[in-house]
Amino acid sequence: MWFWNKEALTNMSALSSSAAPLDVLAIAAHRDDVEQTCGGTLLKMAQQGRRTGILDLTQGEMGTRGTAEDRAREAADAANILRVSWRHALDIPDGRVENTFENRLKVARVIREQRPRVVILPYWKGRHPDHYTASTLGYEACFLAGLAKLDVSVARVPSPAIQDASAANLPPHRPFKIIYATLYYDVRPTFVVDITELFETRFQALMAYKSQFSDQVAGKDLFPAQAEIRTRIEAMARFYGLLGGVTYAEPFVQKEVGLVEDLTMIPVKSI
């Protein structure tokens, strides 16, 4: 379902082809993935006045706890906490994220509608097939979205921001930058984002998924208690913070090399 934050609700017509492009769009397989891997970074961008968005590929109907409707409500709450301007969930089956042309078209349609400058994808390796498939699917959709002759209006997305007839005329768009959130996989990041000031808020965004994370009986062998979750999340954020010389951070990989203008301004101490 579509989600608008309170600010955007006052101007719902803004969500058309004339809406301001997103500065940063995070794409992930499941609702609550973004909150864990790059929620602090999205909040940091929003605090700097950037327009941020989240595209969840699935609606969470396979979760052990709660229903897809519960997850939709919780995702909206989390999005408000992270101050994202736009959030949407596609209808790709949960547990069956496949890199098909049909799915690539759905994501490409969203890319053309929202015109992000930066796209954050999951890392391309991992334990959960949905996660690493979402990475390749997202990358290929970004590529497709830039093909002028591709008609994305045939892609069926739930409650499209732009009606099918107009979607045929959406101009091609490719993000300038694609980066990969690597928290779910043990790989050395190419950079980290300092979220020291935002760690608590990001944790609250994750805890908005009450059906998943509040202490309860259903699935208690699968899900750690809330105190344990906090310890784990904090340990990970601390670890990546340490790599960047700050308290808490989120890790990313970029495929491109870094470009430097001034050697004296390169951050992170060497010795």
Ligand SMILES: [Zn+2]
């Ligand atoms: Zn996930």
